Amino acid sequence: MSEAIVEMRHITKRFPGIIANDDVSFSIGRGEIFAILGENGAGKSTLMSILFGMYEPDGGEILIRGIPEKISSPARAVELDIGMVHQHFTLVREYTVTENIILGDEPWKRFLGLLPYVDVKGSEAKVSELSARYGLDVDPGRLIEDMDVAGQQRVEILKMLYRDAEILIFDEPTAMLTPAETGMLLKIIENLRDNGKTVILISHKLREIKRVADRCAILNRGKLIDILDVPGTDTARMAHMMVGRDVPIDGRSTEARAPAADFGDTVLSVDGLAVYGADGTMAVNDVSFTVRRGEIFAIAGVSGNGQTEIADAVAGLAEVQSGRISLNGDDISRSSVRARIGKGIAYIPEDRQNVGLILDFPLGDNLALKKYRTPPFAGGAMLNRDAFDAYAGRLIDEYDIRGAGCGRAAVRGMSGGNQQKAIIAREIELGADLIIFVQPTRGLDIGAMEQVRCMMSAERGKGKAILLISYDLDEILMCADTVAVIYGGEFLRVSPVESISVDEIGRYMMGVTEG
Amino acid sequence: MKGRAVLKSLSVPAIAILLSLAAFAAIVLLTGKNPAVAFIGILEGSGWLPRSGYPLGSGQLTDVFRTLDALTPMMFASLAVAVAFRGGLFNIGVSGQMLFAGFVSTVTIGYSGLPSSAAFPLVIFVGASSGALAGGLIGLLKCRFNVNEVVSSIMLNFIFQYVISFFINTSYIDPVSRHSAAVGKDVCLTLTDVFIGGYIFRIPWALAIALACAVLTLVFFTKSVRGFEMAAVGKNTRAARYAGMSVERNILVTMFLSGAFAGLAGVTYYLGYYDSIMPGTLSPMGFDAIATASLGNMHPIGIIAAGVLVTSLGQGSTYMSNIAGVRPEIASLVIGLILLFSACSYYIKYRLEGGAALRVGKKARGGKMAMNTAAAENEALEDGRSGKEAGKT
């Protein structure tokens, strides 16, 4: 290791009832790729948020280039040449790449030597130059809203480079990327190191860390387990240290699957579906598929390729432009949302806080959100409030939903995992033949993630038809029976999951159909 | 538990009232007058305290009933605001809907010469339904054409004001009063010139309807299927649509109902509290009702209390002006301040409740407090718990 550029000594951070970081110490050398490995909830993000000035530690100190620093705000962190790419990008969507990059530090010129104005044109040249130097391939004049996730992420990287950041923190940077995009990002990260930058990579994906990282700190439940030289350690050992037990490295589940012949009757049949997106362009084009009883049919793809629109169209939230959707043989293409719920469609939406729940409503009301009109919840025009309480009590027990007492407290105060469990409980209890899961485990800690996948697999076992949409390829490989790969609103390939390779799926996700 | 919750919900309006009264006192002091005298003047003028002397045939009860007479349309108007708010909409066109309903009822029933027994139910019916139409139009513009309800209701306010002024001036004007011709006594929803024990009273019997409506509205909000849907649409349109509710229908129903209450406010105002319409003006009541409803925390029962307060301010202001020498307009100033402070309810609540969380939050975020610190901590707590329990097994 070369001289230390970042030293974290005895960092402790407590939240009420939990210690997020417990006496964590390590130092990072200039010009290395340092990975921080751990499960969701292990304290990785908290630790890096402390380094980036978003939290103050309760104990310990931070040294940057050997000097003790009190990093009280992200602004201070930027002054110390620290940059961070968050999971949620902070970009102004109606601005161009360059405008986003210079925001907050805009160079200006004077018009006719008088009126000062922001020099966007001149900045574009600098952005181009930076982009070329690090192999980022970004067009400085493009609007953010026209770019895909990977492109937007590269803009975030450019933002750091434009501010001459030397220490670059990446928070789970590959969560939303295809395998090919991931490969490109890892190459960029290596490029950055080769240009003398120090990179801190937060991840729970061993493969990536193994591929690029020089050293790696492993966190488990807030404690530092060990610091390893990555090239000299095998992944099985790293995985064991991260989880605290043995885990299969291959994402594919070992549980036996029902062969194709065992699937039951067709529940959902989609034929030649076309849907317009919110911006008025064709989001889904001529998509056909069927989902049978006992089958998990997964749609793989990069976010924004029409998946949400397919789910919304099936659930009745998006208008079917052409084509036919039928459920158990009945054409439901023009049915109302309510009629479809009645016919047997349950839907766990991607945006759980803005679509799946009414955050200001109590948990009990949210659990009954699709049943409130029917007995025992309502008799005629009036509600029976006792039934709400009883129902909430039962579901809270059965699905282990915490954080809302006996169901009278608003769901706003609940954790993300419990909110998701509440939605899944509500949808499963509909007893529908078809259940649509969109990104069901996004942002959940590993415990909740396992619970959710168990519930999904249990429903499959009960003979439900399941439509799974996920941007996480690992999840799809782990759960799906059949996988369809969507690109630009069209299915490029539909196949049983065992007869398609990860690389193939990855290629189709990028829109590559041949070779 | 329940008692404490009620107390808690009362603390915010209490603080809003105290702040407003403090501002009231400061302004009165600034004009060189005595705030205590002004305050007592308001209470005396609105009948809650005895005056030093009364004109012949009047007494304290006369004043009380006059205040109740004004309270009746105020109750309806505030309910109109509260119903719309429940459905996620701002009905700031209550004044216009009042005028429309008042005008339609005046020209259809007011001048008909019908006996009370027939006229009263007809006035109530015509008032409510014409108000509902006016409100429904705003709802229609919103759900069909995506027109912001605040802008459209203001435009309708002006349109009603001018167009009705035109009709009154051309056809129904009383050349002496410059108002519309007075409606008959038999039609007027407030019984005037009632003599009891030598005192003269105005009996606003429709207040009973208003109070019943408040209770019914509360039941509607908390116990009815439609009320549940309406609140769901009001809180989160996308989730409501996802749950299978018709957002459009709920917006329409909300504005229909809100307009109906505004219509009832209109008839109890123009064919009750007054007996004629002054062309070219809108009643300020539709706007005061926003203050009343928000002071009452948009709760039908809270509105009754807030209505008494706001109406008393208005009714007592003339008398206060006489004895304290303060301009009566200060009453509307105080009403404006009440609205301003109740708009800060979130912040007041936060300061009241968040004391403990605030201190922890400050430490955690180095002084940068964030309102959802509590939620974040809750989340951390939850995760911590599940983590611990997972550890046990």
Add this chain to the structure above:
Amino acid sequence: MSLVVIDGLSFALPLFIIAVGGIYSERSGVTNLALEGLLGFGAFTGGLFVVLTSGIFPQGSQTPICLSFLFAAIGGGAYSLIHATLCVKFRANQVMSGIAVNILAVALTGFFTYQVNAGVFGSPSDKFMIGVSPRVTAPGISDIPVLGAFFTNVYPFEIMILAIAAFCWYVLYRTRYGIRLRACGDNPQAVDAAGISVAKARFGAVAISGALSGVGGMCFAYSITANFSPAIYLGAGYLAIAALIFGNWKMIPALGACLIFGFARSAAYQVAKSLEISSNVSDLAMSLPYVLTLLLLAFFSKGNRAPRALGEIYDKGKR
């Protein structure tokens, strides 16, 4: 015909500058229904300045007129800080805050106009008499048929408004502050991440909207009403909001909307006048711009795209 143009412009341009104020506020992410109250309060402070200083300046001097606009801007700007504080600091419902500010403005200005008239001049009245601004005509150009009307009997403030609006455009689209302001209305998190205070940018935007509304209100006080009185609250603030919604939160289309409203209003007046029917009909004519606004909004609101973060309370803790 030329009267239609002259009167139309004198209504449309003040409306426009108020709408520009609204654009500033809403592009920064703060819903601003308070424009009506802001223009009234601005006109009040401007009018107050005029009546308090009458007699100090020589007869016919233009100085008090110019200064009154300055005071109107300061008054409107200062008063708008209430809205800014409520929305940015106290996390109030922005619609409710706007309505509160409007109601309070009517009450405050009415009350204090009485107090000042009674206290200083000994005559309780709800008006500050400030007279009508003189008009100017550009020699030569004004003789061109139709087009000439745009240069005839123009209030000087109309020219001022165009200059201010041009400057506002430059600030909003070409300066650092403008770039940051518009970013606040699209993604405040991005602005915060760039180390800039969202609260400050929004405070500034609301204050600017207050100042511009104040100027607009003063224009009305100098033209349509010829005084400061409760008559100043004729709904121009709401028309301005309609104009900016109609103009999709952009300045040039909003100007178009204002011109449509202005010309519709003056045309209706002239038609009513030329038909020589009873003066009552003028009430019907008065309702025309509002009817037109409603119709235009109904037809053109569907595809509107408001700033993404409009009305959203920005929470620093939220990521």
